Amino acid sequence: MKLSLLPPLIISLIYPCILFLGLFLSAVISDETKSYQKDRIYLLRSSNIINEIFAYNGNLVWFILFSFVASLQIYIRSHTFILLPHDIVDVDSKENVRAKLLKEYMVKFLLKVFILFVCFLIIDNIFILTGGSCAPGGATRSAEQCKALGGDWLGGFDISGHFCFLTNISLILWIELHHYSKYTEEEELQSRINKWIKRSLIVVEVVLYIWMFLLLVTSIYYHTILEKILGCIMGYACPLVMYWLIPNQPRMKSLLYAF
Numbered sequence: 001m002k003l004s005l006l007p008p009l010i011i012s013l014i015y016p017c018i019l020f021l022g023l024f025l026s027a028v029i030s031d032e033t034k035s036y037q038k039d040r041i042y043l044l045r046s047s048n049i050i051n052e053i054f055a056y057n058g059n060l061v062w063f064i065l066f067s068f069v070a071s072l073q074i075y076i077r078s079h080t081f082i083l084l085p086h087d088i089v090d091v092d093s094k095e096n097v098r099a100k101l102l103k104e105y106m107v108k109f110l111l112k113v114f115i116l117f118v119c120f121l122i123i124d125n126i127f128i129l130t131g132g133s134c135a136p137g138g139a140t141r142s143a144e145q146c147k148a149l150g151g152d153w154l155g156g157f158d159i160s161g162h163f164c165f166l167t168n169i170s171l172i173l174w175i176e177l178h179h180y181s182k183y184t185e186e187e188e189l190q191s192r193i194n195k196w197i198k199r200s201l202i203v204v205e206v207v208l209y210i211w212m213f214l215l216l217v218t219s220i221y222y223h224t225i226l227e228k229i230l231g232c233i234m235g236y237a238c239p240l241v242m243y244w245l246i247p248n249q250p251r252m253k254s255l256l257y258a259f
Ligand SMILES: CCCCCCCC/C=C\CCCCCCCC(=O)SCCNC(=O)CCNC(=O)[C@H](O)C(C)(C)COP(=O)(O)O
Pocket: 055, 056, 057, 058, 059, 107, 110, 111, 113, 114, 116, 117, 120, 143, 144, 147, 160, 161, 162, 165, 256
């Protein structure tokens, strides 16, 4: 069963499930065992290559995958116009569809950047306000910049950036994959999709599963319970705005989206 065929509401339940599974495992595994495992098992360390590539460079990974899925949707939706008899659809409407969809995806990208910027502004300032800082003596108020400066982000209430970030970027891709799967199914286009596109979509889903794995590790081995729960809740900021708030505001939807 392809997860992307499930309704977005069902897909969005994946992340609380990962959180609570991790919280359960974290509760049944002793702190000594968790500490021993983090020291001995490479994939549980903060410096592991999967965390470095898919979390710390997650924005680049996400941008590549989002650009692919967006381009695919723009192509397939305007391509469907080409399949219709020209007396129904003229070239202008095909170009018009492409322009509208391009605008929609540029807006979605900007919204993701802006919403994550606000989320991490909140996370980092709560950390600072609760006594946290970048050590040694770093003046930065950003966890990301602190890490870039080689500092240690210590001492405050540290809402999980991994849960906030990876849940947001994953849900955007899951919902776009759902829109694509639903459209190709409705238009009976599956047989017309070449194997390279199908293989590329599998790569997108593999990355989504890698992000799920990272979040399970986060939930078992890192942070306090409340830091993870709040991080997971903040993980719904982008999908709520992009796929619920705007689509349910007709004027905003017509201004910002294609249809
Ligand atoms: C017309 C459409 C309307 C759109 C709305 C306005 C659009 C305007 C666009 C932008 C507005 C200005 C916003 C400024 C953006 C400046 C660029 C940024 O700073 S975006 C950065 C957001 N932050 C992230 O993406 C953080 C990613 N997080 C990480 O990489 C973290 O290191 C980690 C989560 C992987 C690990 O966290 P840590 O706590 O362990 O360090």
